[in-house]
Amino acid sequence: GENVEQHPSTLSVQEGDSAVIKCTYSDSASNYFPWYKQELGKRPQLIIDIRSNVGEKKDQRIAVTLNKTAKHFSLHITETQPEDSAVYFCAANLPGTASKLTFGTGTRLQVTL
Amino acid sequence: GAVVSQHPSRVICKSGTSVKIECRSLDFQATTMFWYRQFPKQSLMLMATSNEGSKATYEQGVEKDKFLINHASLTLSTLTVTSAHPEDSSFYICSARDQFGQGASYEQYFGPGTRLTVT
Numbered sequence: 001g002e003n004v005e006q007h008p009s010t011l012s013v014q015e016g017d018s019a020v021i022k023c024t025y026s027d028s029a030s031n032y033f034p035w036y037k038q039e040l041g042k043r044p045q046l047i048i049d050i051r052s053n054v055g056e057k058k059d060q061r062i063a064v065t066l067n068k069t070a071k072h073f074s075l076h077i078t079e080t081q082p083e084d085s086a087v088y089f090c091a092a093n094l095p096g097t098a099s100k101l102t103f104g105t106g107t108r109l110q111v112t113l
Numbered sequence: 114g115a116v117v118s119q120h121p122s123r124v125i126c127k128s129g130t131s132v133k134i135e136c137r138s139l140d141f142q143a144t145t146m147f148w149y150r151q152f153p154k155q156s157l158m159l160m161a162t163s164n165e166g167s168k169a170t171y172e173q174g175v176e177k178d179k180f181l182i183n184h185a186s187l188t189l190s191t192l193t194v195t196s197a198h199p200e201d202s203s204f205y206i207c208s209a210r211d212q213f214g215q216g217a218s219y220e221q222y223f224g225p226g227t228r229l230t231v232t
Contacts, residue, residue: 046220
């Protein structure tokens with residue numbers, strides 16, 4: 001099955017700085033890589049996703065890059081704001097299994113003033 | 114957008130009792146739903162894949178006789194925690210894909226979660 005590793009586990013940045021979270025996956029057949037933001041006690045919310053036929057995707061302050069050869073993908077948040085503080089999870093799907101997702105271990109991002 | 118609801122949002126039960134959690138896709142049909150469990154400060158762990166009209170598929174280490182899943186319609190899946198014990202206390206979250214929506218989207222829509230506390 002798929003194994004997803006995520007680093008760092010905690011990340012503290014000052015408001016306005018950039019934050020980068022990295023994930024690696026094990027199954028080269030995975031072709032969908034979403035990123036979720038989860039606030040305490042709430043459901044995970046999709047913030048951006050990328051498919052394997054694309055190397056980079058951007059949505060305002062958020063971007064994701066994918067390196068299929070190295071089997072890693074990264075989340076980039078620029079101009080961080082206090083409301084970006086949350087736990088972020090990466091995930092990878094497993095094709096042929098109704099696209100069930102394997103999640104990374106999560107990164108707690110703290111944006112300080 | 115696609116909306117998934119869960120009921121109840123919180124439940125407290127006594128050890129040895131059973132608890133049923135409902136997951137509904139409100140504005141789309143889902144032949145497949147997923148059930149996750151999340152312990153405090155941990156990641157989401159997939160428990161099982163719920164298939165409409167057929168048996169659920171359980172992940173390794175998840176007891177199918179303890180966590181009963183029924184997916185009787187294209188908009189409803191239920192998870193019943195039987196003979197619950199304190200170690201079953203957790204945040205249970207379901208998700209569903211809008212498989213019939215535009216572009217065969219891979220996106221999964223999550224329910225708001227159910228916090229189960231077993232005393």
